[in-house]
Amino acid sequence: MTSNTYHFEGKVVIVTGGGTGIGRAVTRAFLDNGATVVAVGRRQAPLDETVAGYERGHTHITDVSSHEQVAELVNSVVEEFGHLDVVVSNAGVFEGGEVEHVSDEVWHKLFSVNLDGLFYLTKEALPHLIKSHGNIVVDTSVSGLRGDWGQTAYNSTKHAMNGFVRCVALDYGAKGVRVNAFAPGFIETDINKEVWTDPERVKPYLDRVALGRTGRAEDCAGIALFLASDDAAYLTGLVVPVDGGTTAATGQGRNS
Numbered sequence: 499m500t501s502n503t504y505h506f507e508g509k510v511v512i513v514t515g516g517g518t519g520i521g522r523a524v525t526r527a528f529l530d531n532g533a534t535v536v537a538v539g540r541r542q543a544p545l546d547e548t549v550a551g552y553e554r555g556h557t558h559i560t561d562v563s564s565h566e567q568v569a570e571l572v573n574s575v576v577e578e579f580g581h582l583d584v585v586v587s588n589a590g591v592f593e594g595g596e597v598e599h600v601s602d603e604v605w606h607k608l609f610s611v612n613l614d615g616l617f618y619l620t621k622e623a624l625p626h627l628i629k630s631h632g633n634i635v636v637d638t639s640v641s642g643l644r645g646d647w648g649q650t651a652y653n654s655t656k657h658a659m660n661g662f663v664r665c666v667a668l669d670y671g672a673k674g675v676r677v678n679a680f681a682p683g684f685i686e687t688d689i690n691k692e693v694w695t696d697p698e699r700v701k702p703y704l705d706r707v708a709l710g711r712t713g714r715a716e717d718c719a720g721i722a723l724f725l726a727s728d729d730a731a732y733l734t735g736l737v738v739p740v741d742g743g744t745t746a747a748t749g750q751g752r753n754s
C-alpha cells in the first residue's frame with residue numbers, strides 16, 4: 499500500500515504486465531485509490547491474483563507484441579467502460595548477453611515486446627486519451643539512462659523507450675496528453691529473488707545505491723500514481739529514476 503491518497507475515482511486505467519512484480523503493485527495502487535483498472539498480461543492466473551478482492555479490478559489477456567491484440571484490448575476497454583484515462587505500459591522482457599552472443603531471435607523478441615508493444619499501445623490509446631485529457635506512464639529502466647555490462651539488447655530497448663516517451667510528450671502536449679516514465683533501478687521481484695535474498699550476490703548492487711537498500715515494487719507504484727495524478731499536471735516528458743540514487747553517481751568507482 500502506498501501512503502499518499504490520490505483521487506482516481508471514475509478513471510479507467512490499463513496496466514500491462516499487471517500479473518507480476520511492479521505491474522501488480524501499480525495495479526493495486528490504482529485500485530486502492532479509486533480507479534477502475536484493467537490488468538493485462540498473457541496468463542490469466544497471475545492477473546486474477548492481482549485483482550482478487552477488488553470489485554473495480556478487471557483482467558484482459560493480451561500479447562503486447564501483437565498490434566492486433568493491443569487494438570482489440572483498447573477497443574474493448576473503451577467499449578465496456580466508455581473512456582480511457584491512464585495507460586501504464588509496464589510489460590517487458592529481459593535477456594542478457596554480450597552482443598556477439600545475442601541471437602537475432604532474442605534481439606527481435608526484446609524489441610518486439612519492449613518497444614513495439616509500447617508503440618502499439620500508445621498509438622491505439624492516444625485517440626481516447628486526447629478525448630479524456632489522459633496520460634501515459636511508462637515503466638522503463640535505469641538501463642535506458644546509462645550503459646550496462648552484458649545487457650546490450652535490453653539496454654538498447656530501454657534507451658529507445660525513453661526517447662519514445664520524450665518525443666510523444668512533445669507531440670501530444672498541446673493536445674492535453676501527458677507522457678512520463680519512471681526508470682526503476684534494482685527492484686526486488688520474484689524474478690531476481692535469488693540475488694536480493696543473497697547478501698553476497700546483492701552486495702555489488704547495493705554498493706552503487708546511495709540509499710543502501712534495494713527497491714520495492716511499491717516504490718515504483720508510488721511514482722506511477724503521482725505521475726498519473728493531477729498533482730503532476732505540469733509534468734510531461736520526464737524519465738524519473740526510481741533507483742535509490744544509483745544514477746546520481748558518475749559511475750566512477752567509490753574510494754571512500
Ligand code: ADP
Pocket residue numbers: 514515516517518519520521538539540560561562563588589590591592611685687689
Ligand atoms: P517486473 O514485474 O519487475 O516489472 P517482469 O519482467 O516480471 O518485471 O515484468 C514484466 C511483465 O510483463 C510480466 O508480468 C510479464 O508477464 C509481462 N509480459 C512480458 N511479455 C509480455 C507480452 N508479450 N505481453 C504482455 N505481457 C508481457
